[in-house]
Every structure is written in C-alpha cells, then in structure tokens.
Amino acid sequence: MEAGHLLYGPPDTGKSTMIDAMANFLDYGVYDLELTAVKNNTELRKLFIETTGKSIIVIEDIDCSVDFTGKRHKDKASSDKDSDNDDKPKLLIEPEKDDATKLTLSGLLNFIDGLWSACGGERIIIFTTNHKEMLDPALIRRGRMDKHIEMSYCSFEGFKVLAKNYLDVIEHELFGEVQHLLEETDMSPTDVAENLMPMSKKKKRDPDVCLIGLIEALKQAKEEAAAAKVKEAEEAQVKKAKEKEETEVKKAKEEDKEKDKAPEAANGDIKQGDK
Known part of the structure; x- marks a missing residue:
C-alpha cells in the first residue's frame, strides 16, 4: 500500500470518514497531527519518532495549517518564464535561516522522506486539503504522496x-x-x-x-x-x-x-x- 496519500476536495465530502475507514480496514492507529501546535522542526521530528508502527499520521488542511515560508506569495520567477501559468498563490519551498526556531516546509519534507526510508510501509501519512491548487508541487509529488484521491460531491x-x-x-x-x-x-x-x-x-x-x-x-x-x-x-x-x-x-x-x-x-x- 502507498505510504503517502492526499485527500482533496470540497469541505464535508468524507475525507475524515475515508481516513477512519482506512484505519479500521488496516487495523492501524491514527495520529492526528496539529501543525499549528508544533513550534519547530526539532519538535516535529520528535512527534514523528514517538508514533508507533502500523499507524496513520494525519495532517488535516495542510494548505492552511502553518505558514511555512513566513508568508504566502506568488512564484514570480516561474510566472515570468511561463505566462500561461495561473496566478494562484502556492506554499513555496525557500531556504530558511532559522530552521531550529520555527517549523518549515522543507523541514517537513525532509523528515517525511527520512520516515519512508526508516519505516517503510509501517506508517502511512495522509494530507487533507480543500485546495489542492494551493500546495507546492514538491509537497505532493509522486514518490512522496503517491496516491491522490479526489473527494467530490x-x-x-x-x-x-x-x-x-x-x-x-x-x-x-x-x-x-x-x-x-x-x-x-x-x-x-x-x-x-x-x-x-x-x-x-x-x-x-x-x-x-x-x-x-x-x-x-x-x-x-x-x-x-x-x-x-x-x-x-x-x-x-x-x-x-x-x-x-x-x-x-x-x-x-x-x-x-x-x-x-x-x-x-x-x-x-x-x-x-x-x-
């Protein structure tokens, strides 16, 4: 089974119900990770390590849980190269200077990748969002979030x-x-x-x-x-x-x-x- 899942779609379309069904079917425990309560990358790493095997780690509303880069803004460089791209804001990965004092998107990505290497299929991470288009492609690329499931009306x-x-x-x-x-x-x-x-x-x-x-x-x-x-x-x-x-x-x-x-x-x- 794929280790990373992205559930996306309008509100109240059954994303939480889907997670519960997966947990019941697999007999996995569920960890609901609230990123707004995580102070920095070190704390995030500790929380992940404390999870047990055969568990589902859920981060709901990943697009608005934390302002990973300090502010949301448009990727001006990419828009200059391709004027056909839309102007929707994205969560962009940028070099951060204070990784030890704040939670960053790159910190989340790096640890997820490390978790896959260390734990394999014993842990599943699920992101949910109402706005898939708001997410940086690096966050949901294949190999990190292998399964994208649209939850529609x-x-x-x-x-x-x-x-x-x-x-x-x-x-x-x-x-x-x-x-x-x-x-x-x-x-x-x-x-x-x-x-x-x-x-x-x-x-x-x-x-x-x-x-x-x-x-x-x-x-x-x-x-x-x-x-x-x-x-x-x-x-x-x-x-x-x-x-x-x-x-x-x-x-x-x-x-x-x-x-x-x-x-x-x-x-x-x-x-x-x-x-």
Missing part, C-alpha cells in the same frame, strides 16, 4: 452504490428525480447516506420513505444554495456601490482642495505684481 453513480448498500435497491421510480437534483445540487456522500441509513442494523428502512426524504433534503439544499448565491450577489453589489460612493467623495474633496488653491495662487500673483 455525491454523483448519481455514487448514490446508486449507497442505495444498494443501505436499501438493497438497484432501480426505483424515484431515481430519475434524485438524479436530476444531484446534477443541480452539491451534497456530500455522507449527507446522502444519512437519508438512506437504516434506523437499526437489524431492520432496513422503507425505500420509498428514504428516497422521498432524500429528495426533500436535496430540494432544501438547492434552495439554500440559491439563496446564498442571491445574498452573495447583493453583498457584492452593495460593496461596489459603497466603493463607488467613496471614490466620488474622495474625488469631490480633491476638487475642493484644487478650488481652494486657485484663489490663494491668484492672491499671490496680485501681491507680487503690487511689489
């Missing part, structure tokens, strides 16, 4: 697997409506599954009731998303109007200053002529 094919597992249903007259709503609505597999899970392990729920409940949940999610979009558009419009008003006020003040300067300049010319 539930598709109709994914729903059918859940319906088979939870309801023992392969086809149903309501599947068409579910498919239509899933194509228009973002809902995580976890949320879909919650509407299909049996009330108890011994008794399966009624497929009609579950599917109707899921349809209602999808409709509500669709309405909430539409309302959020309208609110966002309204806030953007208000912000734009406010910025326009501020610009006009600033312009008016500058014009008033120029008007005030004109009489003063004229008076100065008159006095100079009198002399």
Whole structure:
C-alpha cells in the first residue's frame, strides 16, 4: 500500500470518514497531527519518532495549517518564464535561516522522506486539503504522496452504490428525480447516506420513505444554495456601490482642495505684481 496519500476536495465530502475507514480496514492507529501546535522542526521530528508502527499520521488542511515560508506569495520567477501559468498563490519551498526556531516546509519534507526510508510501509501519512491548487508541487509529488484521491460531491453513480448498500435497491421510480437534483445540487456522500441509513442494523428502512426524504433534503439544499448565491450577489453589489460612493467623495474633496488653491495662487500673483 502507498505510504503517502492526499485527500482533496470540497469541505464535508468524507475525507475524515475515508481516513477512519482506512484505519479500521488496516487495523492501524491514527495520529492526528496539529501543525499549528508544533513550534519547530526539532519538535516535529520528535512527534514523528514517538508514533508507533502500523499507524496513520494525519495532517488535516495542510494548505492552511502553518505558514511555512513566513508568508504566502506568488512564484514570480516561474510566472515570468511561463505566462500561461495561473496566478494562484502556492506554499513555496525557500531556504530558511532559522530552521531550529520555527517549523518549515522543507523541514517537513525532509523528515517525511527520512520516515519512508526508516519505516517503510509501517506508517502511512495522509494530507487533507480543500485546495489542492494551493500546495507546492514538491509537497505532493509522486514518490512522496503517491496516491491522490479526489473527494467530490455525491454523483448519481455514487448514490446508486449507497442505495444498494443501505436499501438493497438497484432501480426505483424515484431515481430519475434524485438524479436530476444531484446534477443541480452539491451534497456530500455522507449527507446522502444519512437519508438512506437504516434506523437499526437489524431492520432496513422503507425505500420509498428514504428516497422521498432524500429528495426533500436535496430540494432544501438547492434552495439554500440559491439563496446564498442571491445574498452573495447583493453583498457584492452593495460593496461596489459603497466603493463607488467613496471614490466620488474622495474625488469631490480633491476638487475642493484644487478650488481652494486657485484663489490663494491668484492672491499671490496680485501681491507680487503690487511689489
């Protein structure tokens, strides 16, 4: 099994659930490493060494856990060479002077590579992120993070697997409506599954009731998303109007200053002529 895994995708799409499932299947322990609590590279090294064999080391939200380079900025050199590259900020690896006093990205990378050499497949490291594009390629390159798994919103094919597992249903007259709503609505597999899970392990729920409940949940999610979009558009419009008003006020003040300067300049010319 690959030692490094990257789970990426929108929030609430089952990344944590996937990690739990992996741990249960492999019978591995899980270490949740909070990088914001790690002071420096030495402390990070000690934490890794203290982990036992047959364990999964999880670093969630790796893109925002720590500002590894002091600040996020654009790779100007690469953008100059290739103007077709996007301008999204990345976590860049740079030479650090105070490696002993702070946690750095290069320190993390170096120790991960050393861990692979020392421990082999006894330990698995999993990074999670909502923004894969924010990560430096060196952090997630093949050989370091060999398995990249996208955790997306539930598709109709994914729903059918859940319906088979939870309801023992392969086809149903309501599947068409579910498919239509899933194509228009973002809902995580976890949320879909919650509407299909049996009330108890011994008794399966009624497929009609579950599917109707899921349809209602999808409709509500669709309405909430539409309302959020309208609110966002309204806030953007208000912000734009406010910025326009501020610009006009600033312009008016500058014009008033120029008007005030004109009489003063004229008076100065008159006095100079009198002399």
